[in-house]
Amino acid sequence: MRKERLVIGLLACCLAACSAQDSTPDGSDKGTTTTAATTIETLPQALDNTAGLQTVAEALKETGIEGVFREKAAYTLIAPEDDAFARLGDPAKALTEADDHAALAALIKDHMLTGYMTPQDIAAAIKASKDGKVEIPTLGGGTLTFTAAGGTVSVAAEDGTQASFDGNPVTGGSSIAIPVTGVLKKL
Template sequence: MKLRAMTLPLSAAVLALAACSGSDSSAESDAMVESIPTALADADDMAKTAAALERTGVDGIFNGVASYTLLAPTDAAYAKLDDSEALFTDDEARAALAAMLKHQIVPGYLTLQDIASAIEAVPDGKVTMTAMDDTVLTFKEQDGKLVVVSDDGTTAHLGDESISSNASIAIPIDAVLLQP
């Protein structure tokens, strides 16, 4: 309960920083497209996440007006999983794939700069956000890079460039945060 109480103020701080950042970082993708699934399908090393969104129907949340940040595993991240191809071919794996995706979606349009600023603004250098599946993800800096840590300790490095759409944003990560 105490963790939840701490998560909400920090989440609000991150969202407030995102709302007023107004930054147009050069690391952000210049081309704005209608939806994150479309942008991912066109991006290098993101075909698996685009396919996962479509296969599970999770892509639908990115078609509305609400803003979300997707921590999008690269194709190389999926390749590290045992039998990752089964996630995309086995109908029984569809629910596990959807759960994995929901574990990597947080509310709001958060740029890399927003996350870095929020981390710098807190004394312990850690910012927590509640994912769509109601688990807590912790963002921090490690060895000069931004990382996200899942509640089970799985760590992923955030990529240097994000992929933007009109309402949402995807940040490539080098690991799958929830093992299916």
């Protein structure tokens, strides 16, 4: 069942990527889309130049994960906004300021997906699914579950933490970051 959802989700993502039709994050057609500006810089460089995503940009540097984005492979980063880290208070501060970055690297990997998926791709996959959700594995070995309601795409981790897509995606190199309102891991 889990593989079926993944296959359906990935198929829908591929179909959405090939479609020239504009749609909103909930999949409804409204004639406009939120598009990411294409740049030649790497994703970590693009994030470093994006207001509100400085914490995740710095985490990519500190953990060494930024090097992955110099390669040709494509990734989708579900990027917690700075406010999401700030709301977590001392546990997030301890995580981002620790000398040992293993826990921070694990957190980042739990927010990374293989392949380039726009918010519209994910919304289309949700719409095409039989149960209104799409499960996608992370590089950290977990699974993120995506759903949509009222024009908003939400994402939940296996531990129950949730966030919503928020703002325009950021691209760099062959990868994309989708800003979200929360950190997808209990700290």
